[in-house]
Amino acid sequence: MVRFFNTIIFGLTRITRELDELSEIYGVRGRLYITKIFIPSIMPSIVAGSISSSGGAWNASIVAEHIRLGELNIDVGGVGSLLSRYAEMGDMYGVVLTSLLMSVTIVVINKLLWARLVRKIGGTYVIE
């Protein structure tokens, strides 16, 4: 979440002098300014922030799925816990297979969601 907001705040500087001038001269204010100028101009940052924070979140949640602290044993299930249990049991075959499955899932998500978004944003939302 922090990473997400950081990237968005960097995005604010993207509202360039030029766009300011445009909205000033033609009196683009209020809702029109927010929807037509403000939000689109921080879109690249929103996407970049989403990608980086979702990656972070994915990492954290996988690690957090299976925790063993002495007597305390938390297992919420999922690919992270599966990986961790295979590793504990020393099942190499299971570890490799699960990792492979996870990698494929990530690649699919990247291709279907993030790459498409980046292409769309990069094409029209970036100010030269």
Added chain:
Amino acid sequence: MSLSRDIVIEVKEVSKSYATGGREVEVLRNISFAAGREFVAVLGPSGCGKSTLLRIIAGVEKPSRGEVVFHLDGKPSIGFVFQFPTLLPWLTVEENVLLPLMARGMSKKEALGNAYRALKIVGLYEFRDFYPNELSGGMRQRVNLARAIAVNPDILLMDEPFSNLDPLTAENLRSEILDIWLSSLLPIKTIIMVTHNVEEAVLMSDKIIVLSPRPATVVRIIENTLPRPRSRKASEVQELVDKVYEYVS
């Protein structure tokens, strides 16, 4: 001159200073001129504060001293052609032209009518669904122009509109703007164009206001009564260009 009868804009002793880093920088000093129903070129070296003057006339910046008076019924409608196209890359050509009209609270139907007419005038109606990055530099600058004329301006302000185009494109756009201006297709009363190009000022304008380097002061106001159309090669054009160069340097 007879123009005094229908003066449209009066710039009265306008001065402007900025405070930067604790120091006061004077940009404009006592600028005064009047413009009637004519094409005015404001000529001065780069960075002399011409753009600031234009922004003051547009009403987005306040002069430190002096005032700008409009002799019009009601609030003046002002079109502004930026030095760079300044288009929103996420909006189509049509949406870019519509934006100022929507900002004025025009109904969608009326705004579309205006936008289409402006796009037809600049010859980009067929490209209305294109995005700016699909257009050439010259076309983008024409969208910039269409956006300015779509608001049905009384006064059209242009900030070095040709300085970032290749010479050929610039030449075409110059004659297009002159055609629009001379055809009285639009209710534009006065055009004020800021430029650092002497030839451009002589070829296009009825009045040339020569500014000095910072702080900008009015060096000279030249009435340009050469008959139109003007050719670059005509001897009287060349003479005036030479004369103006003397005031500039």
